[in-house]
Amino acid sequence: MKETIITVRNLSKKFGDFIANDDLSFDVYKGEIFGFLGANGAGKTTAMRVLCGLSKPTSGDINIAGFDVYSQTELIKTNIGYMSQKFSLYEDLTIDENISFYGGIYKLSNKEIKEKKELLINKLQLNAVRKKLVRELPLGWRQKLAFSVAIFHEPKIVFLDEPTGGVDPITRRQFWDMIYEESDKGLTVFVTTHYMDEAEYCNRVSIMVDGKIAALDTPVNLMQTYNAKNMDEVFLKIVRFS
Amino acid sequence: MNIFKGFVIKEFIHIFRDYRTMVILFGIPLVQLLLFGFVIKSEIKDADIAIYDQAKDNHSKRITNKLLSSGYFRLDKDLDNYDGIHQAFREGKVKLVIIFEQNFSEKLEKTGNANVQILADASEPNTANLLVSYSNAILSSYIKDLNSTSKMPYNIITEIRMEYNPELKSVYMFVPGIMALLLMLISAMMTSISITKEKEMGTMEVLLASPIKPFVITAGKVVPYIFLSIINVLIILSISYYVFDVPIKGSLFLLVSVCILFILTALSLGILISTVTNSQQVAMMISLVALMLPSILLSGFIFPIENMPIVLQYLCQLMPPRWFIEIIRNIMLKGVSFSFIWKETCVLFIMMIVFNLLSIKKFKIRLE
Amino acid sequence: MQSGKSIIIENISKHYGSVKALENINFSVDNGEMFGLIGPDGAGKTSLIRILTSLLLPTSGNAIVNGYDIVKDYKKIRKTIGYMPGKFSLYYDLTVEENLNFFATVFGTTIKENYDLIKDIYSQIEPFKDRQAGKLSGGMKQKLALSCAMIHKPDVLFLDEPTTGVDAVSRKEFWLMLKKIKNKGITIFVSTPYMDEAELCDRVALIQDGTILTVDTPVNVVKSFDNPLYSIYSDNIYYLLKDLRALSATKSVFAFGQSVHITFNNGTNIEDVNKYLKDTGHSNSNTKIITPCIEDCFMQLMSVKS
Known part of the structure; x- marks a missing residue:
């Protein structure tokens, strides 16, 4: 059977009168690429923060990689990786320095950091530019590096918040190749995106509307259910008519 | 527009x-x-002063007492010559020196006029000015008391000198x-x-x-x-x-x-x-x-x-x-x-x- | 505008030190056209728009907007264009109505005078007119910013990535609004990183690394795709990609949603490919020939260039 790695039961998050997340329940399986979609302001970011152990839910039982979000947030943080479009690397540090810094944050030994860094730099073919500041790298490379850094400490789950916004189509696909590769090795990937073709790359997709999960299934099943020819249509139908 | x-x-x-x-x-x-x-207002409490009393007589002692019991001043040094004045200022603790002339009481009672010199360390102008005005006030209140019981009007002539910052800031x-x-x-x-x-x-x-x-x-x-x-x-x-x-x-x-x-x-x-x-x-x-x-x-x-x-x-x-x-x-x-x-x-x-x-x-x- | 052209760009280059943001750009935009500048972040879209709105000086070359030179006649250009920068440039501490009012005043007009022009868009956010702009949702900010950029009835409207970071539904709505604005005779010059939005433009320029890959109507761009394009479906895209990349007949292969888009070297028999797939374990793979989309074309042009 599929092994569950994220369990969410009746998650609610309120800010005063405003209900950002209304009674969410879902599971994410180990090694799965789980797409987390929704319109702006539907509550994706809020839910993602709760799952990363950054904010406490108002109510509900949530278990991430075997740890409880109320009492074991520190353990959660060491077992997940996080990357967002807006912030992931320090632009005024070099590639080398960024990798070492993140390795240090997750308490890897110096020896470990050194070894893994060489592997990573070779794999991404960044040897010629490793002493350059991250700000000098093209956006696509930066995002690929950011993803690698987010999983540098070999977390069980990685959360990606719009990782490919604005990236050119070829690099975007190279980025997804990396996601596939890691997921194939057993990493669970939790990803938000505005590109609907990327939603189709996911094993399963959830779509949030007004703080609730309006649909959750494989892309193929969603397209059948909503009688749509692609995820773009599915999304439109769900968001507009629910 | x-x-x-x-x-x-x-x-x-x-x-x-x-x-x-x-x-x-x-x-x-x-x-x-x-x-x-x-x-700035509340700074003046127990300011250290030195007194050079060349008279050491009735009025000079009574004025000294009044000064020291006002709560504004505290006696740091009793001086016995002029050279000690600058020494006292230079040590930095003393902010004000009061000098009674010789035969202070006698002069006051006979001529109605006696001289007091007030020297202040004006490198801190605000403090200096306040201290001078306090001591002035105490002197004039002393004279006022004196005059209320006597027929003859007494007067203490004060000579004020601001040391180190002669062009005094207000x-x-x-x-x-x-x-x-x-x-x-x-x-x-x-x-x-x-x-x-x-x-x-x-x-x-x-x-x-x-x-x-x-x-x-x-x-x-x-x-x-x-x-x-x-x-x-x-x-x-x-x-x-x-x-x-x-x-x-x-x-x-x-x-x-x-x-x-x-x-x-x-x-x-x-x-x-x-x-x-x-x-x-x-x-x-x-x-x-x-x-x-x-x-x-x-x-x-x-x-x-x-x-x-x-x-x-x-x-x-x-x-x-x-x-x-x-x-x-x-x-x-x-x-x-x-x-x-x-x-x-x-x-x-x-x-x-x-x-x-x-x-x-x-x-x-x-x-x- | 005797030439019938709203924008004429001639040999524009823009360098920042040693970085070449734009190299030798040449194209023109017709009156009343909806023109899309399409490319990823860092391609030079913002630099080009800022040059055309007279906010930056080109390193070389020149451009005419509305019949005015972008360097010499910058004051005249600023009177006749509308501009919406990448960040929604609103005053977040001012209410919706105060923002609109302010921008109307800046252009020496009033909301009332041009209300007809913005009515379609503004009426959607008018119920919130007393709310501070900072407290609006992304979609509403976008609508307000657009209203502000049009309140003076510009001849040409420049929009720099108006749909970036906006969800798919709001993006659709936004493009519908643009259509309506275009129908009022306003020339629209819009940049976007979303390839699928190209099909909504009359003509597009595809831009990558500071150079133009092509300028044409979306239909012609698609026609220029010179190889037959196949779409192959399989249960596991990751292995499908890997296996197809290992195939020597493969010219290019990219993931596209649930399937991959692939072109082959000349003379490849498609039956051989299907057989190969069955042999590598893709039992229910399905191959069909398809019409390329703009994104296919963009990737092909990108590969040709590099």
Whole structure:
């Protein structure tokens, strides 16, 4: 059977009168690429923060990689990786320095950091530019590096918040190749995106509307259910008519 | 004209909707003024003094007693010669030396006049002045008591000497100083921040791509602050007048006019700052470090300019607050008319023009 | 505008130190056209728009907007264009109505005077007119920013990535609004990183690394795709991609949603490919020939260039 790695039961998050997340329940399986979609302001970011152990839910039982979000947030943080479009690397540090810094944050030994860094730099073919500041790298490379850094400490789950916004189509696909590769090795990937073709790359997709999960299934099943020819249509139908 | 009006209205909305701006605008001046005022007032307690009593007779001893029991003074040294005086001052502890002449009581009772010399360490002018006025007050109250029981009017002639800073700064010095400091800081910092904020938010990009003229943008930014700074001036003046009894001897109209000139100078400086940076943070740092520190250190507000090394003295001449403080002191405390301060006013005026010319030269009609 | 052209760009280059943001750009935009500048972040879209809106000086070359030179006649250009920068440039502490009012005043007009023009868009956010702009949702900010950029009835409207970071539904709505604006005779110059939005434009320029890959109508761009394009479906895209990349007949292969888009070297028999797939374990793979989309074309042009 599929092994569950994220369990969410009746998650609610309120800010005063405003209900950002209304009674969410879902599971994410180990090694799965789980797409987390929704319109702006539907509550994706809020839910993602709760799952990363950054904010406490108002109510509900949530278990991430075997740890409880109320009492074991520190353990959660060491077992997940996080990357967002807006912030992931320090632009005024070099590639080398960024990798070492993140390795240090997750308490890897110096020896470990050194070894893994060489592997990573070779794999991404960044040897010629490793002493350059991250700000000098093209956006696509930066995002690929950011993803690698987010999983540098070999977390069980990685959360990606719009990782490919604005990236050119070829690099975007190279980025997804990396996601596939890691997921194939057993990493669970939790990803938000505005590109609907990327939603189709996911094993399963959830779509949030007004703080609730309006649909959750494989892309193929969603397209059948909503009688749509692609995820773009599915999304439109769900968001507009629910 | 309509565009300008619209711009000014928008700026007022920005200011009134952001309580932090309001706090900086009105809270800080109030707190600063009260703080400075009370710190300076309450400083005088148990000040160390030395007494050189050449008479050691009835009246001199009774006066000494009265001085020491007032709570303001504490005897640090009993001196027995003149040479000891400078020694005492140099050690730094003694702030005031009181000297009774020989045969003090005899002279007082026979001629009705006797001499007391009061020497103060005026390198801290405010303290010195307060100590002198306290000891004066105690002496005159002693005489008053004496006169009430005697037929003959007695009089103690006091000779006051300010050591180390003969051109004494008034105790009220802090009001002009603080006014300079606050107007400088608030006017310059607030304008530079509000202009750089537009750059950070990207709204400046839209304004630049519109037909609105750069002059209208800056003028529109500045007008509300002129208005609010004037209110600030009035608040500072009323507090110093009513709470700290600082006199306003000269013309109020002249005083306010000079303040407006200084506000304009500070605002021009703020505009200039905003032309050289694109971030609010940098604008704030420049305003604080490049404006506030010199306003405190190089304006004669706290440290007398005359005692500075010659290079710094020249540098002081470039500080707008230095001129403003001098003008304000003359108007408020000495009550002079415009004919006495026109030179200093001209200096301020020229500074303002220069700042504006620089800003106009530096203002970018594009993004680079 | 005797030429019938709203924008004429001639040999525009823009360098920042050693970085070449734009290299030798040449194209023109017709009156009343909806023109899309399409490319990823860092391609030079913003630099080009800022040059055309007179906010930046080109390093070399020149451009005419609305018949005015972008350098010499910048004041005249600023009177006749509308501009919406990448960040929604609104005053967040001002209410919706105060923002609109302010921008109307800046251009020497009033909301009332041009209300007809913005009515379709503004009426959607008018119920919130007393709310501060900072408290609006992304979609509403976008609508307000658009209203502000059009309040003076510009001849040409420049929009820099108006749909970036906006969800798919709001993006659709936004493009519908643009259509309506275009129908009022306003020329629209819009940049976007979303390839699928190209099909909504009359003509597009595809831009990558500071150079133009092509300028044409979306239909013609698609026609220029010179190889037959196949779409192959399989249960596991990751292995499908890997296996197809290992195939020597493969010219290019990219993931596209549930399937991959692939072109082959000349003379490849498609039956051989299907057989190969069955052999590598893709039992229910399905191959069909398809019409390329703009994204396919973009990737092909990108590969040709490099």
